[in-house]
Amino acid sequence: MSKVWRSMATLSNSLSLKHGLFLWSTQSCSLDKLSKRYLISSRSFRRSFSIAASTNFANENREVVIVGGGNSAGYAARTFVEHGMADGRLCIVCKEAYAPYERPTLTKGYLFPLDKKPARLPGFYTCVGSGGERQTPEWYKEKGIEMLYEDPVADIDIEKQTLMTHSGKLLKYGSLIIATGCTASRFPEKIGGNLPGVHYIRDVADADLLISSLEKARKVVVVGGGYIGMEVAAAASGWKLDTTIIFPGEHLLPRLFTPSLAQKYEELYQEHGVKFLKGASIKSLEAGFDGRVAAVKLENGSTIEADTIIIGIGAKPAVGPFEGVGLNKTVGGIQVDGQFRTSVPGIFAIGDVAAFPLKMYGRIARVEHVDHARRSAQHCVNALLTARTDAYDYLPYFYSRVFEYEGSPRKVWWQFFGDNVGETVEIGNFEPKIATFWIDSGKLKGVLVESGSPEEFQLLPKLAESQPFVDKAKLQAASSVEEALEVAHKSLPVESAA
Secondary structure, eight states: OOHHHHHHHHHHTOOOOBTTBOOHHHHHHHHHHHHHHHOOOHHHHHHTTTTTOOSSOOSSEEEEEEEOOSHHHHHHHHHHHHTTOOTTTEEEEOSSSSOOBOGGGGGTGGGSOGGGOOOOTTTTBTTGGGTOOOOOHHHHHHTTOEEEOSOOEEEEETTTTEEEETTOOEEEEEEEEEOOOEEEOOOOGGGTTTSTTEEOOSSHHHHHHHHHHHTTOSEEEEEOOSHHHHHHHHHHHTTTOEEEEEESSSSSOTTTOOHHHHHHHHHHHHHTTEEEEESOOEEEEEEOTTSSEEEEEETTSOEEEOSEEEEOSOEEEOOGGGGGGOBOTTTOSEEOOTTOBOSSTTEEEOGGGEEEEETTTTEEEOOOOHHHHHHHHHHHHHHHHHOOOOOOOOOOEEEEEESOSTTOSOOEEEEEEEOOOSEEEEEOOSSSOEEEEEEETTEEEEEEEESOOHHHHHHHHHHHHHOOBOOHHHHHHOSSHHHHHHHHHHTSOHHHHO
16 A cells, blocks of 8 residues: 555545534645645656556555445546546445446336337446446456445444455455445335335346336336336336326425426326325235235225335435444434545545535535536545545536336426525426526525426526526516526626626
């Protein structure tokens, strides 16, 4: 292990969490002074590894180990490669049999029936989701990155800087990046959560099992009215199956949809043959004579037949053996600072599992989104390799795409940027597009647009970042989404509007 690398890792991870607050100004100043004394140029840094670098991994010492094989791991690997710091130095440990891939595909195009041209690997390996090179298993070999498939980490010894995998393999690391993501929230086994025919989706194996059920299914129930439930139900409609969405709330996606907007989308789903059971509480999932799931039993005593059930009720951070690194009990996940450093020197956490300072809104957050997975990975690795001191500045972003299969009469694509706080102004007649604006104390805080043009979608982050004061009356008077977006655009500061 190079002394230079240890110095970089220790220095880059030297800030600690104190009473739940980060002392940005003093720590950044201190790090800046130290960097002048200890840091070396990128070129010299690379030269220092010219002898040690090897693609054979002859011993058990890894300079960097990434735990987790999801999007964050893939984007982190790409960033190491871009810095010339991957060959013979980087090891990725994952529980799946596949190289990192663009996970959102699993609840969208992957579930389309075979005659609707479903997505399949290698088509959606990381980093194609952001227009980057497709990182196939061969790509990792070519870049000298060691991949340990189907062998997740079982234990960590922080003092000795070692990891133990399920197979008993011992890995010694210099720097560790935790990118374990989330696991699907499950129904308890005692109420039928593990019955054959009950599905959860987090990986390709889960999606393949669901497809095998859909091929034989007659009656499908989707539990959950969030975006996962909406995506799965939309895909199931392509199979022409009897599909019902069950959720306890009053309408779909309450986090982003106003009641009137949700009503429009519920009508769209109903046109595709999807039924809704709102305000319902599930008591249990019942098995049939063959042991497979056969019905959903509700708290009111009624039952709904179902031979295939998909549970989409959220996720929880996959902390696993890393609890000792430092957890955030409020939002869950592993607590990090603005460079994704944990309180343990040399250990970082990125993606879904990281509880990080949401700089723009002054709060700690954990974001389960592919955009954050990408950006957090890139920021963390850049901070590790260059000792950058700027804090991660993430703008909350959401998107979803449904009914995109071949032959669908209406393909839907939402994008949302910002914060969903304050009053809402809804514009548009749903044909061909619609928008919602969130206004708090006169400031535009967030915008949701469906079926927008590329130019309109590019405007949304500018609006959410600038949070301009906007004339609510003018927005409400707009006769179209285009007109409303123009009102919002004109409210931007001159430098932001460009």
